Amino acid sequence: MSNKQGAYGARAGDTDFRKKWDKEEYAEKARKHDQEEKERMQENEELLKQGKKPRRGRKDDLPKPTELMKRREGSLDLDKNLNKTIVVQNTGNRGPGVPGFYCETCNRTYKDSAGYLDHINGRAHLRALGQTTRIERSTVEQVRARIAYLREKTKEASNAKSFDFEKRLAEVREREAALREEKKAAKKTLRERARVQLAQETVPAAPDAPKDNNDMMAMMGFAGFGTTKK
Known part of the structure; x- marks a missing residue:
């Protein structure tokens, strides 16, 4: 072997810096892969x-479900971008920023809300969250508490509806009173107009009242102010 040294003091033929491959580890991985393929076939x-x-392919390495299916606490807001124009930041086919509905848990994008809703309610998505498709069975105490909550909520809604009815009834009464006042004022105006017209018709006219200005001038002795020339 050569005794020449490199620039950093190491021997030129030394290959200890290279990565060592564990043959047993990769042989075990190969055997595991073959076993999975055999089971798949x-x-x-x-x-x-x-x-x-x-x-076709292998099953995803998903965690085993450790809890029952839970109810969603927040709204999905499927119509938040309805009738809006958005800028597409990702020109690829997958990942956030692609037009559609993106699932961060499964890294999948769906073009419509129906497909996205089916996915988040499906077994694969729930399995990725560590949940099963079974729902927790409610206890007697939980049922009683829920019934009491619904009764209280119904009572509050009934009180609010009763209050709204009283308010609406008061508004209707005020509107009817205003209409009655308007009708009363209109009738009073018509009566006043008819009374004035009747008074004008019943005033007697003077028998010797002049008919026009010429008769009035002749009665006062004025014949005219014009000349006799023609």
Whole structure:
């Protein structure tokens, strides 16, 4: 072996800096992969016998469900971008920023709200959250508490509705009173107009009243102010 040294004092033929590959580890991974493929082929044979579609790839390494399915606490806001124009930040086909509905848990994007809703209610999404598709069974105390809450809520709604009815009734009464006042004022105006017209018709006219200005001038002795020339 050569005794030449490199620039950093190490021997030129020394290869200890290279990564060491654990052959046993990768052999174990290969055996595990072969076992999974064998199980998948056997499962596909059973599915074909049952007339079902075979599974193409391996199952995702999802965690085992540790809790029952829970109710969503917040709203999905599926219509928050309705009739809006948004800027597309991601020009790819997957990931956030792509037009559609994106699921951060599963890193999948759906083009419409129906597909997105089916996904978040599906088994794969719940499995990724560590939940099963079974719902927790309510106890007697929980049912009683829920009934009491609904009764109180119904009572509050009934009181609010009664208050609104009284307020509405008062507004209707005020409007009817205003209409009556308007009708009364209109009738009074008509009566005053009819009384004035009747008074004008009943005043007697003077028998020797002049008919026009010429008769008045002749009665006062004025013949005219014009000339006799023609």
